[in-house]
Amino acid sequence: MRDQRLIKYAQTLVNYSLYVKPGEWVVIRxxxxxxxxxxxxxxxxxxxxxxxxxxxxxEGISEILLKEGNDDQLQFNAPMMMEVYGKADKILNILxxxxxxxLAAVPSERIxxxxxxxxxxxxxYNDRVARGEMDWTLCLxxxxxxxxEANMSLSDYEEFVFDACLLNTDNPTxxxxxxxxxxxxxxxxxxxxxxxxxxxxDTDLTLSTENRIWINSDGHHNFPSGEVFTAPVKESVNGTIxxxxxxxxSGQEIEDIRLTFKDGRVVQASAKRGESLLHALLNxxxxxxxxGEFAIGTNYGITQFTRNMLFDEKIGGTIxxxxxxxxxxxxxINDSMLHWDMLCDMKDGGEIYANGELFYQNxxxxxx
Numbered sequence: 001m002r003d004q005r006l007i008k009y010a011q012t013l014v015n016y017s018l019y020v021k022p023g024e025w026v027v028i029r030x031x032x033x034x035x036x037x038x039x040x041x042x043x044x045x046x047x048x049x050x051x052x053x054x055x056x057x058x059e060g061i062s063e064i065l066l067k068e069g070n071d072d073q074l075q076f077n078a079p080m081m082m083e084v085y086g087k088a089d090k091i092l093n094i095l096x097x098x099x100x101x102x103l104a105a106v107p108s109e110r111i112x113x114x115x116x117x118x119x120x121x122x123x124x125y126n127d128r129v130a131r132g133e134m135d136w137t138l139c140l141x142x143x144x145x146x147x148x149e150a151n152m153s154l155s156d157y158e159e160f161v162f163d164a165c166l167l168n169t170d171n172p173t174x175x176x177x178x179x180x181x182x183x184x185x186x187x188x189x190x191x192x193x194x195x196x197x198x199x200x201x202d203t204d205l206t207l208s209t210e211n212r213i214w215i216n217s218d219g220h221h222n223f224p225s226g227e228v229f230t231a232p233v234k235e236s237v238n239g240t241i242x243x244x245x246x247x248x249x250s251g252q253e254i255e256d257i258r259l260t261f262k263d264g265r266v267v268q269a270s271a272k273r274g275e276s277l278l279h280a281l282l283n284x285x286x287x288x289x290x291x292g293e294f295a296i297g298t299n300y301g302i303t304q305f306t307r308n309m310l311f312d313e314k315i316g317g318t319i320x321x322x323x324x325x326x327x328x329x330x331x332x333i334n335d336s337m338l339h340w341d342m343l344c345d346m347k348d349g350g351e352i353y354a355n356g357e358l359f360y361q362n363x364x365x366x367x368x
Contacts (some may be wrong), residue, residue: 003036005162006103007212009139010040012165012172017137017223018090018143027084029055030094034141037094052183055084059098066106066114073111075117084124095310096141100149103250108280111250115337116284130328139223140164140310150306159308164302164311165224169178179226180218183298186228189367192215193354196232196294198319200350201242202258207294208236212331217295226299226314231326234334235264237291244345245305245312247271247278253307254278257342265289266323284324287336290325295319295341296352296360309341317347317363 014020026045030038038054045052065073084091103111128134140146140161147157162168166175194210209230217225240260245256254274259266265287271278282288300316313320324338346352347363359367 005158005167006037006040008167008172009162009165011039012045012167012176013092013137013139013223014041014044014063016176017139017220018092018135018277019220020045020048020050024050024089025053026050026089026090026092027053027055028094029057029094030141031057031059031097033143034061034094034096035097037096037141041092050090053088053246058216060102063102063106066103066110071113074114077121078116081121085121085128085134091134091136093138094141095139095308096143097145098143100145100251100307104252106250108252108277112280112284113294115138119337126325126328132237135220136137137221137223138310140308146306146308149308151305152182152306160304160306161311164299164314166219166355168300179298180216181190183216183218183226183228185296186296186365187214187216189359190228190230190354195355197353197356198241198350199352200344200346201244201348203239203241203344204351205237205239205241205261207238208233209233209294210236213329215327216331222310224299224302224311224314224315226316227295227297227320229293229295229327229330231330231332231334232262232291233334234290237261237264241344243321243342244318245343246307247274247275247340247342248307248309249281249340252277261291263278264291281338281340282323284338285336287334288324288338288340290334290336291321292324292334292336292339293320293322293330293341295322305343309343312343313341317345317350319344319346319350319352336339 042052122151142158169175185320198205214230217227220223243257254271256272260268297315297318301313302315320341320343322341324336326334352360
């Protein structure tokens with residue numbers, strides 16, 4: 001019997017998040033574990049009159065390449081993927097892996113090398129998205145590995161995912177439209193401001209968003225969503241920030257990250273655990289030393305840290321900073337192969353000032 005929750009999930013992804021139209025080429029990427037959701041999305045794409053293609057990511061293949069491939073093989077860009085990113089109209093990426101720790105023993109330098117080598121494919125992808133020629137959505141199929149990371153049973157984790165995605169409501173599309181409207185008011189205020197000051201435990205950070213645009217993230221690209229974000233002026237970030245939760249990268253955890261910025265660039269970086277990976281990521285390229293995103297989480301339905309930033313960065317009462325690539329829609333970009341989000345809790349005394357005015361306190365917007 002088909003799972004009615006997955007049917008509703010697929011309908012929301014295809015018709016709301018991606019807004020698939022007749023004649024479009026829609027590529028679905030995911031693991032074999034996500035096949036129940038992949039099949040439902042495939043059905044919905046067909047109903048929309050579009051052309052679905054499925055690309056599976058088999059378990060263990062990335063691990064084999066990273067451990068056994070030589071440098072030339074790590075840096076190879078498959079012509080097939082160049083074609084996909086060069087011509088697809090929509091791309092749906094479905095997360096959900098067998099083992100989220102499968103790359104934990106891979107040297108961080110090899111992970112960084114492979115990421116840098118993907119620059120040509122990433123450039124095609126980013127340029128087409130910026131020109132409005134391609135759209136994308138990232139979502140999650142709940143698996144045992146994800147449940148274990150979140151310290152939940154699989155059934156509890158499934159409910160967590162469906163609740164966070166508003167799929168347990170009668171009309172998820174209407175529920176996400178309500179989120180859009182609420183966040184539109186936040187964005188209208190933030191787009192009138194230019195200078196921000198963030199204060200929290202072991203955190204005192206300033207940045208400018210002059211000539212930048214705040215974006216209302218309402219479930220179209222990331223699903224679920226619930227955040228407002230921008231790209232700070234590259235050289236404007238100054239001060240220190242301590243990230244409350246572990247930084248997660250390729251299944252590896254970096255604990256108690258502390259960064260110091262001077263004129264936008266990270267000049268000091270430390271961590272209690274995983275510091276070598278932290279420095280390897282910082283050294284991905286020139287742009288990875290700078291902040292590409294500053295965001296405020298607004299999804300108060302996500303109340304638990306799950307070690308999955310698709311959900312965690314949306315937690316209401318938190319902010320997150322991403323090192324590396326910025327999103328073109330925010331304004332002049334910081335170019336990098338890296339985009340790595342790190343999360344800071346603001347619910348215990350955190351404050352954010354905009355142009356000297358306190359508008360956010362203890363994890364809540366107080367400016368109406």
